[in-house]
Amino acid sequence: MNLFINAAGNKPMYEQVKDGIKEAILNGELKAHQLMPSVRQLAADLNVSMITTKRAYSDLENEGLIYTVAGKGTFVKADNIEAVQEKQLNDALEDFREKAENLKKLSVPQEKLIEEIEKIYGGNENE
Amino acid sequence: MNLFINAAGNKPMYEQVKDGIKEAILNGELKAHQLMPSVRQLAADLNVSMITTKRAYSDLENEGLIYTVAGKGTFVKADNIEAVQEKQLNDALEDFREKAENLKKLSVPQEKLIEEIEKIYGGNENE
DNA sequence: TTGCTGTATATAGCTGATATACACAGTATA
């Protein structure tokens, strides 16, 4: 799992950590009951505070993707992946619709939007 | 000009005020050198603090859309509308591309995106 | 005990939002 945190970015760091781990779990890179790096270790690796990694872990635990045993460590749960994936997809679609509606409101023609999509998908199929 | 402010929304209130006024200027509802409502009056109408409306006016002044005369009031400037409109359009397109790329990363097929766009544009052409 | 783990507390900085007091411009009026 290779995380890259941008301290100056628009997204909070704990959220970047969270999203990176979530992605690793959802695509199977991290498997159920696997031991996660400790909050300290991960914090050291990413050059952030323990609290930041702890916050990411807490959020992931609330979403049911990992579980924690005090004194032992944090483990991958990953038994409701489908639900999480579906939510992620729906959120992404909703964001997309919102931006598309915004363009419509600005009188951008439908063809322009489709053209942009073709540019994105046409460029490199496998990335 | 009818503004609706949602205090519980995700967007800051001063930004909602700003966007609403900007839209009114860009679509010609507010014309150049027209007197704007005073920060106090607008604050009372919207049930927000003066500081909030003042912040919106300051931002709009920085964008060159209005100008202020202390003791007299705030007036519509609107002589660089084209540049502002172009920026607005580019920003909206960039947002749209970002969300589309996100969907591609989630393995959503191109056809699904186009389908969503057609739904949005097909629904009601003139809204 | 030692060394790992997660957890709780107190603190600092930034941002959104507010109330209140201040300063400027025009106008009515003495």
Added chain:
DNA sequence: TATACTGTGTATATCAGCTATATACAGCAA
């Protein structure tokens, strides 16, 4: 003319929430 009044924008001090931190506390196991 001079002054007071009422409208305008502006500055200061303050509060609440969120992000991020350091540091100290508590649990588990060799």
